[in-house]
Amino acid sequence: MLIRLGYVAISRNLDLTTSSTYSYTNFSKDNNYEKLDRIIKSNLSALKKVLLYNVKNSIHFYRMSSKLIPLVTHPKVNFNYTSNYKKHYKELSKIIKDNNLRVDFHPDQFTILNSINDSVVSDSIDNLIYHYNLLDMMDIKRKVIILHVGSGALGKDESIKRFINNFNTLPLYLKESIVLENDDKVFDASDVISICKILHIPMVLDIHHDRCNPSNFSYEDIFNTWDITPKIHYSTPKSKLKNEFRSHNEYIDVDEFIEFINSIKHLNFDIDIMLEAKGKDDALFKLVSDLKLKTNYEFIDESSFRVE
Numbered sequence: 001m002l003i004r005l006g007y008v009a010i011s012r013n014l015d016l017t018t019s020s021t022y023s024y025t026n027f028s029k030d031n032n033y034e035k036l037d038r039i040i041k042s043n044l045s046a047l048k049k050v051l052l053y054n055v056k057n058s059i060h061f062y063r064m065s066s067k068l069i070p071l072v073t074h075p076k077v078n079f080n081y082t083s084n085y086k087k088h089y090k091e092l093s094k095i096i097k098d099n100n101l102r103v104d105f106h107p108d109q110f111t112i113l114n115s116i117n118d119s120v121v122s123d124s125i126d127n128l129i130y131h132y133n134l135l136d137m138m139d140i141k142r143k144v145i146i147l148h149v150g151s152g153a154l155g156k157d158e159s160i161k162r163f164i165n166n167f168n169t170l171p172l173y174l175k176e177s178i179v180l181e182n183d184d185k186v187f188d189a190s191d192v193i194s195i196c197k198i199l200h201i202p203m204v205l206d207i208h209h210d211r212c213n214p215s216n217f218s219y220e221d222i223f224n225t226w227d228i229t230p231k232i233h234y235s236t237p238k239s240k241l242k243n244e245f246r247s248h249n250e251y252i253d254v255d256e257f258i259e260f261i262n263s264i265k266h267l268n269f270d271i272d273i274m275l276e277a278k279g280k281d282d283a284l285f286k287l288v289s290d291l292k293l294k295t296n297y298e299f300i301d302e303s304s305f306r307v308e
Contacts, residue, residue, distance in 0.1 A: 002270040003261070004229075005284050005303045006061025006102070012282040014053055016046040019067035024074055033079060036071065040081070043068045044088040051095045051103075058301035059284065061102045061231075061272045068134065073126045081130075082137050089137035096138060102229075102272060104144035105131045106181075112150040114163035121166055128174050135177070142228055143177040146204055149187040149195065156186060160195060167199055175199075181206050181233065184246050188215035193222055202226045206233040207260060208276070212246050223269045230269060234260070235276040250279040254290035265307045 009018065020039045027036065047068065054062055071077040082089075096103060111124045128145060135143040152159050167175065180196055181204040182189040189203075189210050196203040202225045205217075223230040236256065238247035252275060264271070277283035284303060291297055291305070298306040 001265050001268050001307045002300070003305055003307060004061050004102075004272045005287065006059065006063065006272060006274045007280045007284050008063045008106075008274065008276055009065040010280050011050055011053055012280045014049060016049060018043050018046045018050060019065045020070070021067060022070040024071060024077070027071060027077065036077075036079065037084075040069055040085065041088065043070075044085060044092070048088070048091055048095065051092065051099075051101065054101065055095065055099045057281070057303070059281070059303045060100065061274065061303070063274060064103055064105055064134075066105055066107050066131065069130070072130050073123065082133055086137070089134075089139075093137075093139040096140065103135075103138075103140065104146065104179075104231075105135070106146040107131055109148070111147060113147060113166050114150040114159050116151065116153045116162070125170065125174075128170075128178070132174060132177055144179050144202075144231075145174075145177045146179045146181050148181055148183045149192065152186040156191070160187075160191065164195065164198060175201070179204055182209050182213070182215075184209040184212035186213070188213045189217040189222070190215035193217055193225070196225050197221075202230070204231055204233055206276075208233070208235040208237065208248070211237070219264050220267055220269075223267065223271075229272050231272040231274060233274050233276050248276055248278050250277060251283045252277055252287045252290075254287060254294060257287065258291070258295060261307055 020043055022036055022039050047064065051062070054060075069081045072081050095101070107127055111127045112120055113124050115121050115124065131145045132143060135145075149160065149163050167178070179202045180192050182192045189205060192203055203222050205219070205222050234252070234257070236249040236251065236253040238244040238249050275284055275287065279286065288299070288302060292299065300306065
């Protein structure tokens with residue numbers, strides 16, 4: 001069983017961001033497209049540095065920021081975010097391909113495909129198209145865009161029906177990119193695996209969300225939804241206190257992590273695990289250090305190991 005660890009968006013060890021923003025309020029004062037262009041180029045250049053940093057540190061799995069291109073779906077801001085930045089996308093694509101990196105996106109909580117508000121659904125589809133286009137411009141063959149089921153308005157059953165109905169209206173290229181994740185309040189893992197089986201799409205199991213919103217499910221069923229290596233989201237709660245349990249900790253509790261690995265290793269699936277710790281890459285390196293002290297896992301490099 002080969003396990004690769006990844007982290008989300010920000011490197012704690014690099015003094016840069018891939019998520020510089022530009023609010024519409026500020027943009028609308030003078031329609032400063034030159035400033036917008038500078039911010040976009042800065043974000044894309046920063047992403048290039050993060051990817052090279054990941055390569056240097058043998059980190060093969062990474063979630064890119066959704067905020068790479070500010071104002072990209074705003075109806076009153078018009079610019080070509082694909083062709084204008086082809087040079088940058090080509091450079092990113094080369095790093096990803098040459099080093100066999102796995103990258104994906106997880107749009108924010110405002111991407112709600114099953115909203116009861118038609119305009120929210122329309123905006124959500126626009127946002128999905130944006131994420132798809134970025135992956136396409138980077139020439140990512142297996143595109144992964146992770147979503148939650150979304151709204152629970154009018155009850156869980158009706159919300160699931162809305163999600164399925166709206167999903168079925170999407171163009172095929174978006175359908176083939178969407179991956180569903182269980183959430184920490186409404187749609188548990190058993191709900192999501194049922195939807196994924198109906199729609200024939202993969203499921204990301206979020207272990208922390210399952211601890212907050214538990215259900216009965218089969219790991220094997222979830223892993224078998226994938227046509228590539230399954231991925232899992234993993235984090236440790238901020239504390240055991242009820243009002244802090246849903247929040248993410250800076251780091252990963254190594255003993256709980258080992259217990260989790262022990263619970264799935266008999267399945268003998270290779271797994272990519274996205275660490276959603278606030279410590280980002282520092283949390284990844286600390287977990288690896290802790291695992292080396294506490295286990296006999298065979299480490300392949302700084303973020304990958306085998307478990308027998």
